[in-house]
Amino acid sequence: xxxxxxxxxxxxxxxxxxxxxxxxxxxxxxxxxxxxxxxxxxxxxxxxxxxxxxxxxxxxxxxxxxxxxxxxxxxxxxxxxxxxxxxxxxxxxxxxxxxxxxxxxxxxxxxxxxxxxxxxxxxxxx
Numbered sequence: 773x774x775x776x777x778x779x780x781x782x783x784x785x786x787x788x789x790x791x792x793x794x795x796x797x798x799x800x801x802x803x804x805x806x807x808x809x810x811x812x813x814x815x816x817x818x819x820x821x822x823x824x825x826x827x828x829x830x831x832x833x834x835x836x837x838x839x840x841x842x843x844x845x846x847x848x849x850x851x852x853x854x855x856x857x858x859x860x861x862x863x864x865x866x867x868x869x870x871x872x873x874x875x876x877x878x879x880x881x882x883x884x885x886x887x888x889x890x891x892x893x894x895x896x897x898x
Contacts, residue, residue: 774799774887776868781892784858788896792853794868794889799849802826804886805871805879806844806851810864810894817867821853822876831876835861858896865891 776799780792792808805824811817821842822831830842841854851868869885871878878884 774870776870776887776889778866778868778889778892781866781894783895783897786859786896786898788858789854789856790858790894792855792866792868792892792894794851794853796849796851796870799870799887801849801870802846803872805873805876806842807869807871807879807885808842808851808853809867809869809882809885810862811867811891812864815864817882819880820866822871822879823851824874824876829876831880855894858894860896860898862894863896864894866894867891 775797778794807822808820809817810820823842827844839857844851868889870887871885873879
């Protein structure tokens with residue numbers, strides 16, 4: 773059974789940093805594009821960042837460009853999201869997800885992803 777387990781969320785002041793991790797199991801990890809989504813209360817779940825199977829290509833939503841960095845370690849079956857210069861509007865539950873497509877242009881919505889983690893809360897105080 774495929775499992776994606778996120779960790780690293782928490783409470784941080786505006787301007788601070790957090791590093792999220794997502795560890796996969798029972799997944800041919802290097803065959804999947806990995807993404808990080810976030811969902812604030814009352815809002816839709818939206819893509820934050822995605823990374824292709826090799827880590828050579830990444831994609832970010834405009835609001836996090838220059839502040840967030842997605843990376844992956846295929847040997848450790850783990851994907852990361854380094855979040856710097858955090859803002860209160862970054863507050864949300866963050867989810868990692870796996871998609872069986874290599875083209876990042878195909879993996880920008882929830883329906884494109886096959887497997888999901890349970891989420892980790894990120895709260896940024898002003």
